[in-house]
Amino acid sequence: MLSRLLGPQRRYLWFWVFTGPFVIGLAVFAYIPLLWSIGLSFFDAHNTVTPTHFVGFANYGSMLSDTAFTSSLATFAVFSLFIVPATYALSLALALMVNRLRFARAFFRSVFFLPTACSYVVASMIWKLSVFNGVRFGLANTVLGWFGADPAAWLSTTRPPWYWVVIVTVRLWLQAGFYLVLFLAGLQRIPGTLYEAAAVDGARPGWQVFRHITFPQLRATSVAVLLLLVINAFQAFDEFYNLLSTARGYPPYARPPLVYLYYVALGQGQDLGLGSAGAVILALIIAVVTVVQARWFGLGRKEA
Secondary structure (H helix, E strand, C coil), X not given: CHHHHHCHHHCCHHHHHHHHHHHHHHHHHHHHHHHHHHHHCCECCECCCCCCCECCCHHHHHHHCCHHHHHHHHHHHHHHHHHHHHXXXXXXXXXXXXXXXXXCHHHHHHHHHHHHHCCHHHHHHHXXXXXXXXXXXXXXXXXXXXXXXXXXXXXXXXXXXXXXXXXXXXXXXXXXXXXXXXXXXXXXXXXXXXXXXXXXXCCCCCHHHHHHHHHHHCHHHHHHHHHHHHHHHHCCCHHXXXXXXXXXXXXXXXCXXXXXXXXXXXXXXXXXXXXXXXXXXHHHHHHHHHHHHHHHHCCCCCCC
């Protein structure tokens, strides 16, 4: 067995030396916990990770009939309705502007990409304590005061739900730069001869060229960006939890699936079986949505 892994003349020895630790780490910290979580979803696992009472699909039935869980899915739908098109449009617009620069392109690309290196927790606390903290001297309320408007309690007002402004803006600031880089890579792959041919045919620079040449050439990049945006929206946790939770707990509104599952599995009930079932359901929903979206946009389809 060992000789097969190493290959003739131990050809693959250094391959396993360098990749072995990463494979072991991936198995220990990703694959084994994933399989263990799937197993827990079929047991009554209150306050234990080694349950013995098998309940079958009872946990799945409880989660699907739980109005709080379905409400969290509705929260995701609202969040994705805001964040997906906003991030797509902003990152594409920034990429188009940066791509047109004749100098300092690398500088502006780095400036816009830099927020992606910031922690979601840190960014959420900055938004919560400095920008949208709800007091008169917060940055957002200071700007409103310049126009004679009253201060807004951004994170504690449900009518109107100003907290969506806080959540969406912090996510936009954090992730727009990453998708900007993807769009820049797509823009740089467009042959310049297409634009030259369009100019010869009398196409007007600007919207007409973008609509008929640039945007169609970015089809594959756009599909990949939209897939990543939807998946990331399903996985939203840090900004919701750190922006809306207080010393009294998390409010009943704007609770996405991962925040709800966090309280189910690690809250007072410590129901790891129920939380694992919810996590499996969420993973299946993400997989189905991703496949349907990929088929809808024709991801991987050969060009005619």
